[in-house]
Structure formats: structure tokens, C-alpha cells
Amino acid sequence: MQKKLKVVVAVIVTLAIVITTLFLATKLLEPKYMSGILEGAMIQEYYDDPTDHNVVFIGDCELYENITPVYLWEKYGINSYVRGSAQQLIWQSYYLAEETIEREHPDVIVFNVLSMKYNEPQKEAYNRMTLDGMKWSHSKVDSIKASMTDEESFIDYVFPLLRYHGRWSDLNSDDFKYMFKRDKVSFNGYYVRVDVKPAEDVPGGNPMVDYQFGDNAYHYLDKLTKLCKDNGVELVLVKAPTLYPYWYDEWEEQIVDYANKNDLTYINFLELQDEIGIDWNTDTYDGGLHLNLAGAEKLSKYFGKILVEDFKVPDRRSDKKLQSYWKGVNERYHQEIARQRSNLEKYGSVHEPEENQ
Amino acid sequence: MLFTSYEFLGFLLVVFIMYYLLPGRAQWSFLLLASYAFYFMADPRYLIFIAITTASTFLAARAISDKKASFDAWFKEHKKEMEKDERKAAKAKAHSLEKKIFLCCLLFNLGILAVTKYTNFTISNINSVLGAFGKEGTLSFVNLIIPMGISFYTFQSMGYLIDVYNGKVEAQRNPFKFALFVSFFPQLVQGPISRYSDLSQTLFEEHRFNWQTVSFGLERILWGYFKKVVIADRILTSVQTIIADPDTYNGWYAFAGAMFYALELYADFTGGIDITIGVAETMGIKVTENFIRPYFSKNIKEYWNRWHITMGTWFTDYIFYPISASQFMMKLSKKSRARLGNNLGKRVPVYLSSFIVWFTTGIWHGASWNFIVWGLGNFVVIMISQELEPFYRWFHSKVNVAGTFGWRLFQVIRTVLIMSSLRMFDCYRDVPLTFKMFGSIFTKASLSQLNVQSFINMGLTVADYTVVFIAMLILVIVSLIQRSGSVRGKIATLAAPVRFVIWYGLLIGTIVFGAYGIGYSASQFIYNQF
Structure with missing residues (x-):
């Protein structure tokens, strides 16, 4: 009996050591995205927000760099979140929407339609930035399956150590510092930039062989539409007012047709840029690809009004819990703006010199 | 399905669980199913080739065995009634039919191997000859599939056929058991080339789960993966860079490339065989060892007794001995002794047989002149080594160094250098370039040529080289310990x-420092292509 007990204890201790060391190795070797490429940490931050959102923006950088939920809160009292990630593909947006609706059931989901141009999985690095941060659920599993490129394996998502084992030679102080904690890198999903790089010589669109959006992209747009309708969530399609990547007239026609056929609201902010008041000399930080803080606040001001007036999104500024939550976000937001402005003055860049290395 | 793929590990897990869940008598049948499934997943068309070789060899061996048995029974009954000459004639007649069946099957299967592997090589050579007469690209190449592991399973089957023909083993009566012998999945793609008498002892037996056997098997598998992904696949990047750019990487770099390749090949091939033997061991099946620390050999002859042993013994038993003992060689021996004297004359048939064996060994490795010249290079080195025997004896009578550590170390280094130099034929695109690169080691190597940055430019970082170096040290230490018995047994x-x-350190080391997954090119085992 005592021998059996010894064996059981030995097995338990062995398993505990194995699991712990594998866990620690995974934690150490996983990319942290705490400096440099911050976009990889954004999807995960959503789960830190305990509030229920009335509006959730889902899509690529045309949302997370162009819409600022802090401004929407301050100006309109809209409680919103941007579930954005770099080169987020439409099936990833769909599964994020599915997960969001299961978690909190927002009134409005805003989807940026630029990702309709992708019909197939693209790059593993971008997949990782969207998928690694998601909590495990059937939505995550389906999203991984839909997103994997030929070189990827599902098991690498289940055991990230198998994917990131090769980082042992690239480890830096961040990897140790952020093994068990994270800093916040976004402001309810918004990636803030205060610098300015005017849009000059923006390239036009090269002629394409085929302008038709792919079947797979439409399949997921259909699913997204159905998901929102079945759950009583208003789906709003938008095209951000950025000059590049080029948005073709043929693409515009297809989205307009789709929105009409499915009774959806579609807003092309590119066509409304004068009305919004975007000045491409001052409102972009990278020559027209993305808006800076000034541009994002102009767009948020314009869009917020639509959300309040047309979609009756409520003003929740009197909600004590939300007040407390947003106070914290607001403080960080203004600290970050101040930090970036100070860096701009000191170094000519929003980043500290070591961040640029 | 590469041994290093997740699919293979998943496949292995399922096979392992099912194997021990099934009743013992069903285990070998299940292994046959698993082996064919493994082959099917590689390419369904391959199954046709292996099935043809299996069926033809099984039927031929059985026919030979039946003829032998019926003749033996008849002979036993009638031998007293016959004169000596009549007995001889009866034996010759019966043997003649067996021989016809044997030769038909042998030529048929070697023909399949020759056609699938060597047709385009032959066409290329014919075109070169025609090109020399001004007729460029006369024959076009044909698009033939080369079934995975065809060289291995054909040689294994033919070995069985020869053994049955020579009466060394009884023919297998169950076609499915024979099919398993030919297709046993762990050794299908890169050997070892097992003998029927060895493998059949445990392949068809019932095996109950035994923790020690299973754990030893798992340990062997882990060791194989360590060699493959930590050493071979990591140093592969440098090897490929050196080979791809001979104009830049010559002189010392060509030498470094030869050394790196020697390490890569050893870690790759022995790692693959470790996985093969380990997988079989987890199921209680004993597969023949294929390596005994070959780089510790004192000379080339010894090296070939310790490297790819099953291939070496196959060529010795089934080609060298039959050719040496053939009537033609007997006659040649007689004539050469008469003309060249006893001392020199007796070597002619031996060297001719040896030449044929090494030519065949070379071409077995691949359809290219590089492999043929590599094989013949081995022949030349062994021949010179044998011819220098009297000199060595004289040297040792004058200089008392034999048995000292320094001399043994010299011998080992000499073996490694010679074998690594010959292996350069594996690397470069053709024979003249290989000679040129080998020559550059002596003509272009200078200390000023060497700098660390050039090695970094090959695609590996200092950290990568450090990992390879440490892993190589572990390999050497394990090999040294192994000389006094099983390392797993000692552990x-x-x-x-x-x-x-x-063991857990080895597992974590392999997971973390292995060159696998995205960012590393999925590398086949080198011997898969033979």
C-alpha cells in the first residue's frame, strides 16, 4: 500500500514539474508585444474591460487607428470598444463578433469592409496577432481553422511553445519582465499616435484583373450579417477615410449593393472626408494610411453623432461604474498623449530612442 | 509523412494505443494495416509498386520453397534407386527450375527499381554521348514516380528471396505476414535493410505492454529526434549555403562545409534510425542496429563495418561473395595468378568484385555520377589502405605508437577526414565541381580567408553554432559512454x-533548441531519397 502511494505521489510530482516547466517555458518564449509592435497585445486587452459595450468596432487598422472610444465616451457617453488587430481578415472579424455577442450582446457592431479584399489566409504573423490573444472558445477554434496558412498547424496554437521555441535566441528584458503581467497598450482598443506626416504623393490604385470580392469573403460577410440579425444586433458597414490601401469604385459598388440587398447601413467615410473635416496635412501620422489623434477625434466626433442620432446609442455618462472605469482609461490616454508629445519635442519621434532600436 | 511532422507523431500515438488494445494475435495484422496506411498517406500510387514487389517475391519464394520441398521428398524416396550421375542430374534439373524462378523474380524487381530510379539518368547519359556527336537533347526525359523507400524495400525483399533460394530461410506461407515484413512502416523509408531471419523473430509475435521495453523505445525515439532537429536540421542551413555558392565558399569554407555535412549526415541518418528502432521497440519488435559509432573507426574498412551496417552486409553477402565465388572469378583468378604471379594475381578477382560492389553501392545511393564516383572513391581508398598494409606493419615495427591514445586519435581523425572528403560528392552538383572544391581546400585556404561574419552570413547565428557545438559534445560523450554498454541501461x-x-532535460532541450516548425524549412531525412 505504501509502495503504491509512493508511485502515485511520484507520478503527481513528475506531472506537476513537467506542466510547470512547460508553462514557464511557454510564458517566457511567447512574444509579448509590449514594445515595438504593440498590435499583437490588443486583442487580449478586451477581456480586461469589465463593462458591457453598446458599440463594438471589429476590424483591421482602419478601425483601431482611426476611432477613439475615449473621445466617444467623453463627447457622447458611448461605451464602446475596438476589437481590432493588424490585417484582421473577415473570418477573424466574424469569429470575434460571434464571441463578443456571446459575451456581452452590444447594440451595434461596426465592421470595416477593407478586409473584403482578402479571400484566403494571408500571413501567419498577422494571424498570430489576432488569434493568440483570444480566449479559448469554439469561436477561437473556428477562427484558427479558417485562418491557418499551409505552413501552420493547429497544434502550434494549442501549444504555443512549439511555435515560439525558436525565440530563445531573441529573448530580451521584456520577455522576463512581462512573463506574468502586461501593460495596457491601447485605450479600449484604440492605438494612439499624435505625430504628423502629411499625405503627399499617395499612389493611386493599380488596375486589377478582377475586382470581384471572393466567395469566401462574401460567405463570412453573409454569416456576419446573419449573426447580427439573429441576435438583434445592428450591423454597420464602414470604410475608413484613409487614402491607402486604395479603395476601388468597383469594390464600393459591391458593398453598396450588398448593404442595399441586406438592409444594412453602409458609410463610406472616404467620401465624407470634407464633411468630417479631415486635413491630410495635419490629420495623419503616416502619409495617409492611418489617421493620427487629431484625425481620429474628428472621425469619432462625426461617427459618434451618427451613432447617437441614427442608432439611438445611449449616453451612459451617469453610470457610476462606467464613470469609474473610464476615469482610469482617460487618465492613461492623456498620459500617453503627453508622453508622445514630449518625446516628439525631445527626440523628433513619439518613441523613446530605445524603442526605435 | 515526415518522421518530424506532427502528423507522424499523431499517427504513432494512435498505432501505439491500438496495438496494445488489440488482442495479441491481431497485432501483426494491425501493423500491416498501419504500414499500408502510412504508405498510402505518402502517395496512394506507391502502394501499387510495393504490392507488386511483395506479391512477386512472395509467390516466387514460395514456388522455390515448394519445388525444393517436393524435390527433397521425391529425392529422399528415390535416391537409393539412382546412380550417382542420375542423382546429380536430377538435382541439377530441379535446381534449374528454381533458378529460373529466382532469376525472373530478381530481374523483375531490380528492373522496377532500375526503371523508376535510373531511366532519366540513363537518358541524360545517352544525350551527353549523342551531344558529343553534335546531336543535342535527342531523348526527352520521362516523368516517372519514384516510390518512397523503393531501394530499401526492394533490397530487403531480394535479400529474403536469395535466402530462400539458398535454403537459408523457410519461405513465409502467409502472404500478409510477408507483406508486413516488406512494408513495416518505421523502417520503410530509410531502413535498416532487415534480414527476414532477424526481423521475423519478433515482428509476428504477440507483445504485451511492458513498461521497460516501451520506456526504452521512447528514450531511443527522443534521442533520435534530438539528433535530427537539434543538430542535423540546424546545421543544414550552413551546409546548404556553402553548397549553393561555391564561388564564395571555397577553401576553408569548403572544408567547413564538408565537416558540417559529415555532422549533419551522421545526426540525420542515425537520428532517423534511432526513431525507427525506438518505434519498433515500443511495440516489442527488434530491428537490427545500423550504426556502431562509425566516426570512432580506426580505418575505412572498419568504418564501413560500423556505418549503415545492414546495407554493407547486404552488399557483402548478396553481391561480393556470390561474385567472388562465381565460376568467372575462379577462372579469372587462375589466369591472373598465372600471368601476374601468385601475390598480385590473387588480388585481381577480389579487387574486381570489390569494384563491382562499390560501383553498385554508389549507384544505389542515387542516380548520378556523383554517387558512382563516391562509391568508387571508397573502393580506391580501401584498396590503397590494403596495399599499404605492409608499410603500416613496417612503420609500427620501427615506431612504437600503436595502441597509444595519440595514435588512436590520429586514426579516428584520419577516418573522419577521409570520409568527410568523400562525402563532398553528396553535396556539390557534379563531379568536376566536387573535385574543384576539394582542391580549393589546399589551394585557396588561408587564415586571412576565415572570419566569423562569413559563418554568420550562412544563416546561423553565434547562438545557433553554440547549440550545435554543445549538442555535438553531448553526442560525443554519449558515444564514449556507449563503448562500455547501453547508455539507456546505465541510466x-x-x-x-x-x-x-x-530524459526530461533532453525533451525540453529538443523542444526548445530544435530547428522545426515555421521559420525552419521542413527537412526530409537525407536517406529518404535513396
Whole structure:
């Protein structure tokens, strides 16, 4: 009996050591995205927000760099979140929407339609930035399956150590510092930039062989539409007012047709840029690809009004819990703006010199 | 399905669980199913080739065996009634039919191997000859599939056929058991080339789960993966860079490339065989060892007794001995002794047989002149080594160094250098370039040529080289310990926590420092292509 007990204890201790060391190795070797490429940490931050959102923006950088939920809160009292990630593909947006609706059931989901141009999985690095941060659920599993490129394996998502084992030679102080904690890198999903790089010589669109959006992209747009309708969530399609990547007239026609056929609201902010008041000399930080803080606040001001007036999104500024939550976000937001402005003055860049290395 | 793929590990897990869940008598049948499934997943068309070789060899061996048995029975009954000459004639007649069946089957299967592997090589050579007469690209190449592991399973089957023909083994009566012998999945793609008498002892037996056997098998598999992904696949990047750019990487770099390749090939091939033997061991099946620390050999002859042993013995038993003992060689021996004297004359048939064996060994490795010249290079080195025997004896009578550590070390280094130089034929695109690169080691190597940055430019970082170096040290230490017995056996005697640290350390080391997954090119085992 005592021998059996010894064996059981030995097995338990062995398993505990194995699991712990594998866990620690995974934690150490996983990319942290705490400096440099911050976009990889954004999807995960959503789960830190305990509030229920009335509006959730889902899509690529045309949302997370162009819409600022802090401004929407301050100006309109809209409680919103941007579930954005770099080169987020439409099936990833769909599964994020599915997960969001299961978690909190927002009134409005805003989807940026630029990702309709992708019909197939693209790059593993971008997949990782969207998928690694998601909590495990059937939505995550389906999203991984839909997103994997030929070189990827599902098991690498289940055991990230198998994917990131090769980082042992690239480890830096961040990897140790952020093994068990994270800093916040976004402001309810918004990636803030205060610098300015005017849009000059923006390239036009090269002629394409085929302008038709792919079947797979439409399949997921259909699913997204159905998901929102079945759950009583208003789906709003938008095209951000950025000059590049080029948005073709043929693409515009297809989205307009789709929105009409499915009774959806579609807003092309590119066509409304004068009305919004975007000045491409001052409102972009990278020559027209993305808006800076000034541009994002102009767009948020314009869009917020639509959300309040047309979609009756409520003003929740009197909600004590939300007040407390947003106070914290607001403080960080203004600290970050101040930090970036100070860096701009000191170094000519929003980043500290070591961040640029 | 590469041994290093997740699919293979998943496949292995399913096979392992099912194998021990099934009743013992069904285990071999299940292994046959698994082996064919493994082959099917590689390419369904391959199954046709292996099935043809299996069926033809099984039927031929059985026919030979039946003829032998019926003749023996008849002969036993009638031998007293016959005169000596009549007995001889009866034996010759019966043997003649067996021989016809044997030769038909042998030529048919070697023909399949020759057609699938060597047709385009032959066409290329014919075109070169025609090109020399001004007729460029006369024959076009044909698009033939080369079934995975065809060289291995054909040689294994033919070995069985020859053994049955020579009466060394009884023909297998069950076609499915024979099919398993030919297709046993762990050794299908890169050997070892097992003998029927060895493998059949445990392949068809019932095996109950035995923790020690299973754990030893798992340990062997882990060791194989360590060699493959930590050493071979990591140093592969540098090897490929050196080979791809001979104009830049000559002189010392060509030498470094030869050394790196020697390490890569050893870690790759022995790692693959470790996985093969380990997989079989987890199921209680004993597969023949294929390596005994070959780089510790004192000379080339010894090296070939310790490297790819099953291939070496196959060529010795089934080609060298039959050719040496053939009537033609007997006659040649007689004539050469008469003309060249006893001392020189007796060597002619031996060297001719040896030449044929090494030519065949070379071409077995691949359809290219590089491999043929590599094989013949081995022949030349062995021949010179034998011819220098009297000199060595004289040298040792004058200089008393034999048996000293320094001399043994010199011998080992000499073996490694010679074999690595010959292996350069594996690397470069053709024979003249290989000679040029080998020559550059002596003509272009200078200390000023060497700099660390050039090695970094090959695609590996200092950290990568450090990992390879440490892993190589572990390899050497394990090999040194192995000389006095099984390393796994020694580890098994240690206290449980120590055992755990060793094996778990190896597992974590392999997972973290292995060159696999995205960012590393998925590399086939080198011997898969032979």
C-alpha cells in the first residue's frame, strides 16, 4: 500500500514539474508585444474591460487607428470598444463578433469592409496577432481553422511553445519582465499616435484583373450579417477615410449593393472626408494610411453623432461604474498623449530612442 | 509523412494505443494495416509498386520453397534407386527450375527499381554521348514516380528471396505476414535493410505492454529526434549555403562545409534510425542496429563495418561473395595468378568484385555520377589502405605508437577526414565541381580567408553554432559512454530523480533548441531519397 502511494505521489510530482516547466517555458518564449509592435497585445486587452459595450468596432487598422472610444465616451457617453488587430481578415472579424455577442450582446457592431479584399489566409504573423490573444472558445477554434496558412498547424496554437521555441535566441528584458503581467497598450482598443506626416504623393490604385470580392469573403460577410440579425444586433458597414490601401469604385459598388440587398447601413467615410473635416496635412501620422489623434477625434466626433442620432446609442455618462472605469482609461490616454508629445519635442519621434532600436 | 511532422507523431500515438488494445494475435495484422496506411498517406500510387514487389517475391519464394520441398521428398524416396550421375542430374534439373524462378523474380524487381530510379539518368547519359556527336537533347526525359523507400524495400525483399533460394530461410506461407515484413512502416523509408531471419523473430509475435521495453523505445525515439532537429536540421542551413555558392565558399569554407555535412549526415541518418528502432521497440519488435559509432573507426574498412551496417552486409553477402565465388572469378583468378604471379594475381578477382560492389553501392545511393564516383572513391581508398598494409606493419615495427591514445586519435581523425572528403560528392552538383572544391581546400585556404561574419552570413547565428557545438559534445560523450554498454541501461540504474532530469532535460532541450516548425524549412531525412 505504501509502495503504491509512493508511485502515485511520484507520478503527481513528475506531472506537476513537467506542466510547470512547460508553462514557464511557454510564458517566457511567447512574444509579448509590449514594445515595438504593440498590435499583437490588443486583442487580449478586451477581456480586461469589465463593462458591457453598446458599440463594438471589429476590424483591421482602419478601425483601431482611426476611432477613439475615449473621445466617444467623453463627447457622447458611448461605451464602446475596438476589437481590432493588424490585417484582421473577415473570418477573424466574424469569429470575434460571434464571441463578443456571446459575451456581452452590444447594440451595434461596426465592421470595416477593407478586409473584403482578402479571400484566403494571408500571413501567419498577422494571424498570430489576432488569434493568440483570444480566449479559448469554439469561436477561437473556428477562427484558427479558417485562418491557418499551409505552413501552420493547429497544434502550434494549442501549444504555443512549439511555435515560439525558436525565440530563445531573441529573448530580451521584456520577455522576463512581462512573463506574468502586461501593460495596457491601447485605450479600449484604440492605438494612439499624435505625430504628423502629411499625405503627399499617395499612389493611386493599380488596375486589377478582377475586382470581384471572393466567395469566401462574401460567405463570412453573409454569416456576419446573419449573426447580427439573429441576435438583434445592428450591423454597420464602414470604410475608413484613409487614402491607402486604395479603395476601388468597383469594390464600393459591391458593398453598396450588398448593404442595399441586406438592409444594412453602409458609410463610406472616404467620401465624407470634407464633411468630417479631415486635413491630410495635419490629420495623419503616416502619409495617409492611418489617421493620427487629431484625425481620429474628428472621425469619432462625426461617427459618434451618427451613432447617437441614427442608432439611438445611449449616453451612459451617469453610470457610476462606467464613470469609474473610464476615469482610469482617460487618465492613461492623456498620459500617453503627453508622453508622445514630449518625446516628439525631445527626440523628433513619439518613441523613446530605445524603442526605435 | 515526415518522421518530424506532427502528423507522424499523431499517427504513432494512435498505432501505439491500438496495438496494445488489440488482442495479441491481431497485432501483426494491425501493423500491416498501419504500414499500408502510412504508405498510402505518402502517395496512394506507391502502394501499387510495393504490392507488386511483395506479391512477386512472395509467390516466387514460395514456388522455390515448394519445388525444393517436393524435390527433397521425391529425392529422399528415390535416391537409393539412382546412380550417382542420375542423382546429380536430377538435382541439377530441379535446381534449374528454381533458378529460373529466382532469376525472373530478381530481374523483375531490380528492373522496377532500375526503371523508376535510373531511366532519366540513363537518358541524360545517352544525350551527353549523342551531344558529343553534335546531336543535342535527342531523348526527352520521362516523368516517372519514384516510390518512397523503393531501394530499401526492394533490397530487403531480394535479400529474403536469395535466402530462400539458398535454403537459408523457410519461405513465409502467409502472404500478409510477408507483406508486413516488406512494408513495416518505421523502417520503410530509410531502413535498416532487415534480414527476414532477424526481423521475423519478433515482428509476428504477440507483445504485451511492458513498461521497460516501451520506456526504452521512447528514450531511443527522443534521442533520435534530438539528433535530427537539434543538430542535423540546424546545421543544414550552413551546409546548404556553402553548397549553393561555391564561388564564395571555397577553401576553408569548403572544408567547413564538408565537416558540417559529415555532422549533419551522421545526426540525420542515425537520428532517423534511432526513431525507427525506438518505434519498433515500443511495440516489442527488434530491428537490427545500423550504426556502431562509425566516426570512432580506426580505418575505412572498419568504418564501413560500423556505418549503415545492414546495407554493407547486404552488399557483402548478396553481391561480393556470390561474385567472388562465381565460376568467372575462379577462372579469372587462375589466369591472373598465372600471368601476374601468385601475390598480385590473387588480388585481381577480389579487387574486381570489390569494384563491382562499390560501383553498385554508389549507384544505389542515387542516380548520378556523383554517387558512382563516391562509391568508387571508397573502393580506391580501401584498396590503397590494403596495399599499404605492409608499410603500416613496417612503420609500427620501427615506431612504437600503436595502441597509444595519440595514435588512436590520429586514426579516428584520419577516418573522419577521409570520409568527410568523400562525402563532398553528396553535396556539390557534379563531379568536376566536387573535385574543384576539394582542391580549393589546399589551394585557396588561408587564415586571412576565415572570419566569423562569413559563418554568420550562412544563416546561423553565434547562438545557433553554440547549440550545435554543445549538442555535438553531448553526442560525443554519449558515444564514449556507449563503448562500455547501453547508455539507456546505465541510466536506468540511476536514481529516479536523476533519470527524470536526464530524459526530461533532453525533451525540453529538443523542444526548445530544435530547428522545426515555421521559420525552419521542413527537412526530409537525407536517406529518404535513396
